[in-house]
Amino acid sequence: MRVRFGIDAQIEEGLSLLMQVQDVRTWGEESHPLFDYSASHLDMHQGFLRYRGASWSWLTTSVGRMETNFGGQRLMGAVDWTQQGQSFDGVRLDVVSGRTLWALIGFQLKDETAPGIVDDEELFGVYGTIADMGPGALDVYWLYDRLSGLATSDEHLLGVRYAFSGSGGVTGRVEATYETGTRTDVDVAAYMFGARVGTAVADGKLTATLWYDYLSGDDPATPESEVFNTFFGTNHKFYGFADMFLNIPAHTAGAGLQDMAVKLLWAPVPDVRAGIDLHSFYAAEQGGLSGTHFGDELDLTLTHRYSDRLSASVGFSYLLQDDLFAEIGRLDDDLTWFYVMLNATF
Numbered sequence: 321m322r323v324r325f326g327i328d329a330q331i332e333e334g335l336s337l338l339m340q341v342q343d344v345r346t347w348g349e350e351s352h353p354l355f356d357y358s359a360s361h362l363d364m365h366q367g368f369l370r371y372r373g374a375s376w377s378w379l380t381t382s383v384g385r386m387e388t389n390f391g392g393q394r395l396m397g398a399v400d401w402t403q404q405g406q407s408f409d410g411v412r413l414d415v416v417s418g419r420t421l422w423a424l425i426g427f428q429l430k431d432e433t434a435p436g437i438v439d440d441e442e443l444f445g446v447y448g449t450i451a452d453m454g455p456g457a458l459d460v461y462w463l464y465d466r467l468s469g470l471a472t473s474d475e476h477l478l479g480v481r482y483a484f485s486g487s488g489g490v491t492g493r494v495e496a497t498y499e500t501g502t503r504t505d506v507d508v509a510a511y512m513f514g515a516r517v518g519t520a521v522a523d524g525k526l527t528a529t530l531w532y533d534y535l536s537g538d539d540p541a542t543p544e545s546e547v548f549n550t551f552f553g554t555n556h557k558f559y560g561f562a563d564m565f566l567n568i569p570a571h572t573a574g575a576g577l578q579d580m581a582v583k584l585l586w587a588p589v590p591d592v593r594a595g596i597d598l599h600s601f602y603a604a605e606q607g608g609l610s611g612t613h614f615g616d617e618l619d620l621t622l623t624h625r626y627s628d629r630l631s632a633s634v635g636f637s638y639l640l641q642d643d644l645f646a647e648i649g650r651l652d653d654d655l656t657w658f659y660v661m662l663n664a665t666f
Contacts, residue, residue, distance in 0.1 A: 426442070492516055535547075577601065595620070633660070
């Protein structure tokens, strides 16, 4: 269960404060319903100041702890499917220039002077979105993650993303990212590309989408590390709802990933949505493995919105695993996943 409470306050013209605390718990985890009142999982999820001056109205500065979503959340996202979510400590500058929005970030991920932390890690980046590029918007970005301490890394991500909504209800995206630098003192040369295209039929009540993602894997015969790192992305959105690939490259044993999917979304009435997703997962690089097929996954979801503030969701996933999952130590048998979720906001 997650409970969040937030305040978004306008302090004065151009200056505001957002503060959000949360408690994440498993029912029955406390030692006693009366005597355990430690609130051990209470956390400051967000807390930051926003400022936009009258003379520099094109610039908004945010300082503190904040969620950050870039593009489709492929590489940076709030990961809101998890109860705890993801947020960052640092500074964000948002610059509006004509039809272009630039976001510049500087985040402190680890500080070795803090208790229990032995490394320093910083994340810097620039993410630009250019609107009205034909039927869609073009994103260009650079992200830089630097880790120093017991291990050292120096990784750069350079990429583009184009998302469009064309005539006849056709929507889609294409994106590509190249990763370079060093990871634990090993040179990196990795890449990712993905595409999807969908169309709405039956008066917009049914949407069908074709989906393909390729994340490069490591070739043991070369000295470089060629497996793509998804950094701080919301992987739940992309690689199946059973969440077998939340941590890439670790969850594919460095072999990368190919994801081929067909997705159907049906909205028979405005307050009901039903989804059917079919995924087929393969390694991008076989290396020393006996094969490349991880498995196939079926995801079923049903959401009913009772009001603007209350909704309920039911989900079912079945993963038909192949021997490759067992070979890398992830899954020895088929997997069944079922959930019921109630979501209320105010």
